[in-house]
Amino acid sequence: MSHDSVFVFGFAEPQILGQDAKYYPRFNLFASPQDIIDTWGPGNFVVAPDINGEQKIVSILVGGGGISLAAEQHNIYHWSSNLRKAFAREPTMRLTEKIVVAASISVNLNCDLEEEYCLKFCDEYRDPLGTFVPYWMLVEQQAGIQVGQYASLIYNQTWAKRTGTTLKELQMLQPIDQVIPFLESTWGLQVSFSSGLARRVKMRELLAEVLPTFVERKVPPPPLWKELRDSHGFLDLLRQGDLAVWFCQANINHRACYDLACALIRSIAMILHDTGIDPSGKHFVLAWIRSQMCIPLQYIKLPVENINYWTIVLQDSSDCATFAYLTTACLQIQGRGCRGTNSFWHGEVALVETEVHQHVDRSKNHTTLEWPWHLEDGQIYPIGRFQLRQDLQLRARVQQPDSSQIPRLLVGPSGIPMHYMRRILLKRPRTERLRERLTSLDKVERAFTASKPNVVII
Known part of the structure; x- marks a missing residue:
């Protein structure tokens, strides 16, 4: 005043x-x-x-x-x-x-609302801070009058497409002191060469498997690698240790090992940055990190079609990130899936084990989801983000004939013609969809995501 x-x-x-x-x-x-x-x-x-x-x-x-x-x-x-x-x-x-x-707004000291209670009611609509979807921006306007035998008014607008920021790009920009949320995230994707099965893993588990092979490729190897691996037990720490405590203590007492750990984590993240669905949306890219230092880092590119069609759900977006690599570990389901050494792999990834939850865009839908929430057999859910550039609308049909089994999500494009679907979504964007786990706070349900050739979901 x-x-x-x-x-x-x-x-x-x-x-x-x-x-x-x-x-x-x-x-x-x-x-x-x-x-x-x-x-x-x-x-x-x-x-x-x-x-x-x-x-x-x-x-x-x-x-x-x-x-x-x-x-x-x-x-x-x-x-x-x-x-x-x-x-x-x-x-x-x-x-x-x-x-x-006095001020119009005051603090009610008698209210004992706790953070856990708040999280219970906002679980299904939290989004990562710093990400946003692609959008169009008006960048230039021109107006004029042309006079001759006739007078005419001329008006032009120039629009530019902004690419947005995906969850993976945001992570590449994060400072190193934000490494713990990155390591605890389930953005890793492990694909078995032996069985063709895949599963989502935490980034810390991915690093524990890939780090030794990655370091063996370096000439000469980092001088502190043996100390980091043996004296600090860094690989075991990645698998099941308290990373926050170690990073805090190492930053003070073992600064050189701390710097090496951060550098290795950053290097592998950069290498795996280009994995997942490629920019064309037609191929799924897997990194193959081999120990032979004379062979350059390689990748395997799989077509997004037929049995691999489900992989398009993993496309990088504002709430989905994929760091995918090929492993020689033999992943199985109930003892089945191993092809053995005498069979050939035809570049098919049958399914992925993951965790999903229902996300609601509260800016367009103010209803509250009831919990506990479960996937229902035969139910159809939108899944992933709608991408106008790919002219794609994905839906997942739940297959769970036995409630004791893990549900399977069969992914396919919508059977509604795209020129109708695009018009509907631009006028009335969907508000509910399935997405994968983002944080440990999400209330999720375990599921297998798969596809069938030529599957079309109405």
Whole structure:
């Protein structure tokens, strides 16, 4: 109100008198309208008769704004720079009668709401901070008049497509002190060369498997690698240790090993950055990190069609990231899946084991999902983000004939013609869909994601 610090007389605890002024507690102003004008004026009163005909003050104009009765609270007044609100109030103040001028919003100290309770109701619509989907921006407008035998008005607009920021790109920009959320994320994808099965794994598990092979390729190997591996047990730490405690202690006591660990994590993340669905949307890329230093790092490119069609769900977006690699570990389901050494792999990835939950866009849908939530047999759910560039709308049909078994999500394109689907989604974007786990706080259900040749879901 005064646009500066003010000095007032009042009661204060002795222990705060010697502190810096910025740490003083907040106080409300208790004064009469006459005292306010005398102390912080110049100012004016807006006066009007009340219902009894008595002349009272509607508001006090001071400091470029007005003090008037707050609509939210009884007998509490508030200063606002909005003069319209000051003139709109009923007359309630007397010249020499003291009033309380306070903020409109106050803290209710009796409320014991806890963070866990809040998370329970926002689980299905949290999004990663810093990511956003591609969008169009108006960058230029031109207008003119052409005069000749006829006059014509010319108007042009230029729009530019902004690519947005995916979850994977955001991670590449994060400082190294944000490494723990990255390591605990389930963005790793392990694909078995032996069985053609895949599973989502935490990035820490991915690193524990890939790091030894990656370091063997270096000439010469990092001098502190043996100390990091053997003395600190870094590989075992990645598999099941408390990474936060180790990083905090190593940053102080073993700075060189800390720097090496961070550099190796960053290097592998950079190598695997280009895995997953490629920019064309037609191929699924797997990294193959081999120990032979004479062979360059290689990748395997699989067509996104037929049995591999489900992989398009893994396309990088604002809430999906995929760091995929090929492993010689033999992944199986109930003892089945191994092809043995005598069979050939035809570049087919049959399915992936993952965890999904239902996401709701609360900006367009204010309904609350009931929990516990479960996938229902025969039900169809939108899955992944809709991409106009790929003209693709994915849906997943749940297959779970036995409730004791893990449900299977059969992924396929929508059977609705795309020119209708595009028109529908642009006018009324969908608000509910399935997506994979983002954090350990998500309430998820385990599922297998797969596809069948030529599957079309209506």
